[in-house]
Structure formats: structure tokens, C-alpha cells
Amino acid sequence: MGLRIMKKYNNLYQSKQRIKIVFVLVALLIAVISILYTNQLANALANEEKNKIQLWAEAMKLMSFTDIEDTAVSDLVFKIIIGNENIPVISYFNGMTQSRNVKPAPPGQEEEHYARLIARFSERHEPIVLQLPDDEQMLIFYDESLLLRRLYYLPYVLLSVMLGFVLVALFALRSAKRSEQNQVWVGLSKETAHQLGTPISSLLAWSELLKAKYPDDNLIVEMGNDINRLRIIAERFSKIGSAPDLDIVDLHEVLKNAIQYVNKRTSDKVEMIYNASSKEPIFVALNTQLFEWVIENIYKNAIDAMDGVGQIELNVEKKAREVIIDISDTGKGLEKKQFKAIFTPGYTTKSRGWGLGLSLAKRIVEEYHKGKIFVKQSELNRGTTFRIVLKTQG
Numbered sequence: 001m002g003l004r005i006m007k008k009y010n011n012l013y014q015s016k017q018r019i020k021i022v023f024v025l026v027a028l029l030i031a032v033i034s035i036l037y038t039n040q041l042a043n044a045l046a047n048e049e050k051n052k053i054q055l056w057a058e059a060m061k062l063m064s065f066t067d068i069e070d071t072a073v074s075d076l077v078f079k080i081i082i083g084n085e086n087i088p089v090i091s092y093f094n095g096m097t098q099s100r101n102v103k104p105a106p107p108g109q110e111e112e113h114y115a116r117l118i119a120r121f122s123e124r125h126e127p128i129v130l131q132l133p134d135d136e137q138m139l140i141f142y143d144e145s146l147l148l149r150r151l152y153y154l155p156y157v158l159l160s161v162m163l164g165f166v167l168v169a170l171f172a173l174r175s176a177k178r179s180e181q182n183q184v185w186v187g188l189s190k191e192t193a194h195q196l197g198t199p200i201s202s203l204l205a206w207s208e209l210l211k212a213k214y215p216d217d218n219l220i221v222e223m224g225n226d227i228n229r230l231r232i233i234a235e236r237f238s239k240i241g242s243a244p245d246l247d248i249v250d251l252h253e254v255l256k257n258a259i260q261y262v263n264k265r266t267s268d269k270v271e272m273i274y275n276a277s278s279k280e281p282i283f284v285a286l287n288t289q290l291f292e293w294v295i296e297n298i299y300k301n302a303i304d305a306m307d308g309v310g311q312i313e314l315n316v317e318k319k320a321r322e323v324i325i326d327i328s329d330t331g332k333g334l335e336k337k338q339f340k341a342i343f344t345p346g347y348t349t350k351s352r353g354w355g356l357g358l359s360l361a362k363r364i365v366e367e368y369h370k371g372k373i374f375v376k377q378s379e380l381n382r383g384t385t386f387r388i389v390l391k392t393q394g
Contacts, residue, residue, distance in 0.1 A: 258296050311330050
């Protein structure tokens with residue numbers, strides 16, 4: 001039942017990943033189309049403004065250097081000149097400047113002010129040269145209108161808005177995914193604890209009866225230890241979904257107990273090495289049962305990856321206010337793309353299992369103990385190193 005649930009969840013997760021990719025691609029396509037269309041509009045408006053300035057320049061030439069006897073023509077030329085209410089323009093003739101739609105110069109700084117503007121306008125547009133009588137010339141310098149400048153910046157605004165929308169949507173999808181993961185974790189864990197409860201209670205009762213009848217039988221004692229271990233495992237499952245109690249404990253003792261438990265139930269062909277940079281106690285706030293589960297799970301995965309033959313080495317090093325635990329095996333190794341995927345609920349490289357072990361380990365370390373767990377390094381057919389980082393208590 002649980003396996004079917006995890007397969008269903010895994011298919012749903014992959015489907016949502018595809019939807020996420022399609023969503024991002026559609027958003028990028030919309031952004032690109034918007035940018036191209038806006039640039040097309042901006043170029044069209046720029047050409048229109050250039051034509052208007054050329055017409056304005058001719059009108060200035062007529063108004064300043066031609067006697068216009070026709071009143072209608074004179075009125076039309078005047079309307080063209082004053083009709084420019086948006087495009088910044090400066091005319092220069094014989095050391096004299098006239099401007100329109102340009103910010104006035106500060107008192108006493110007229111020459112420097114217009115020199116800066118003319119230099120800036122010249123960088124953006126070639127000045128319009130008007131030939132006047134007696135081989136004289138009038139130069140017309142102009143800049144984009146405020147509307148055109150805003151239009152140039154519009155694609156970046158659109159892109160920023162689109163990017164913000166995509167980020168918000170991805171965050172919402174990620175939050176929804178986490179919520180679903182939590183529901184799967186908690187549901188399966190509680191159900192597992194519930195299903196284990198009754199047979200474990202029955203086994204405990206039978207164990208006590210056997211102990212009373214055969215008090216000197218060591219096998220019955222070992223059987224009792226294993227039944228008690230099942231009870232602890234059921235308690236671990238029952239804690240998933242609620243904040244566990246943390247106690248200040250010596251990390252060395254917790255790690256050694258977890259390794260010892262796995263070692264007793266593993267072939268002699270697996271060598272387990274424990275290294276510590278210091279034998280001094282390392283005090284950490286832990287829920288011992290849950291954290292031992294994390295270590296046991298990593299070790300069991302390592303044993304599977306080595307096909308029951310190889311070496312597992314655990315290194316503990318204290319640095320400032322944190323402790324680093326590296327667990328290395330000599331197994332099959334992982335591809336780079338699997339480094340994060342293996343922590344996803346339902347993801348498994350084995351033919352059996354639900355693919356919950358490492359996802360629960362990540363939840364226990366990062367959410368319950370505020371630490372970190374990740375694949376530090378891995379090489380195919382050479383092995384994998386998991387790293388756990390925890391805060392110390394002094």
C-alpha cells in the first residue's frame with residue numbers, strides 16, 4: 001500500500017516538475033515577445049521624432065532668416081515651432097543658443113550647462129545642419145522625448161515584473177510541494193507507527209513469557225532486545241510530524257551507539273571506522289532516537305551500495321560553534337544529478353523500499369535539529385560522502 005502511495009506521489013511530483021518547466025518557458029516567451037514588440041514601437045517613435053525635429057529645424061530657419069509675407073504661412077511656421085512640447089532641442093548659431101523643452105540653466109552657468117547638454121545630445125544623435133545665407137550654418141541638437149525614454153526602459157520593467165511573477169509562482173509551487181511532502185511523511189509515519197504498535201505489544205508479552213519459562217536462554221534475551229528495538233522504531237515514526245524533545249548529549253556516544261547497532265547486524269565483510277579530531281565530549285542538542293535513525297539509515301544505504309562488502313568511515317570534527325560529520329563509503333557512487341534527488345520522497349535506486357529514508361533524514365536534521373545534510377562528494381564506482389553539520393552547545 002505504502003509503495004503504491006509513494007509511486008503515485010513520485011509520478012505527481014514529476015508531472016509538476018514538467019508543468020513548472022513549461023510555465024517558465026511560456027513566461028520567457030511572453031517576455032521576449034513583449035521586448036521585441038516594445039523595441040519595434042520605440043524605433044518607430046524615434047524615427048517619427050527625428051522627422052518632427054527636421055520639420056522644426058526648417059521652421060526655425062524660415063522664421064529666423066526669411067521674410068514671410070503670407071500671414072497664413074507665418075502662422076503655420078509659428079505653430080510648428082511651438083508645437084514641439086516634448087522633444088528637447090537646442091539651436092546654435094554664431095555663439096548664440098536657443099532651447100525648447102530643456103531644463104533651464106542655473107544662474108551664471110548658462111555656458112557650461114548648454115555645453116554639457118550639447119555634448120550629451122551629440123552622443124545620441126547627429127546634429128541637423130541648416131545651410132543659411134552667406135554660407136553660414138545653424139546646428140540643431142536634440143534628444144529623445146521623455147515618452148521615448150520611458151518606452152526604451154519599458155522592456156526592462158516588463159522583464160522585471162515577469163521575473164517577479166515567475167519567482168512568486170515558483171515559490172508557491174515549491175511551498176505546495178513541501179506541504180504535500182509533509183503530508184506524505186506524516187501520514188505514512190503515523191500509519192506505520194500505528195500498524196507496528198499492536199504486534200510489538202504482543203511480541204513483548206510473548207517475550208516476557210518465554211523469559212519466565214527459559215530464564216537462562218540467551219537467544220530469548222537477544223530476541224527481547226530486537227523487539228525493544230522495534231518499539232523504539234515505532235516511537236521514531238510516531239514522532240514525525242511533531243516537534244521532538246531535544247536533550248544536551250555527547251555526540252560521540254550517540255554516534256558510537258548507532259554504529260554499534262548496525263555493526264552487530266552486518267556482515268564481517270563491512271569494515272566500520274570511527275575517527276574523531278578530538279576525544280573530548282562534543283555536546284549537541286539532539287533527539288537521540290531520531291538522530292540515531294539518521295546515522296543508521298545512511299549506514300544501511302552505504303551497505304546496500306557496497307553490496308555488503310567494503311568500508312564505511314565516519315569522521316567527526318568540531319569547528320568553532322559547529323560540528324561536522326562526514327560518512328564515506330566505498331560503494332557504487334552517485335551521479336551529480338542525484339545529489340539532491342535522493343532526498344526527494346519516493347526517490348530510490350533500490351528495487352525495494354519506499355524511498356523515504358533519506359528524505360526523513362533530511363527532515364530530522366534540518367527541521368528538527370536546525371542542521372544541514374547533503375552529499376559532499378561522490379564518484380561512480382568509488383563511493384559517496386554524506387556530510388552532516390550541527391550546532392554545538394559550547
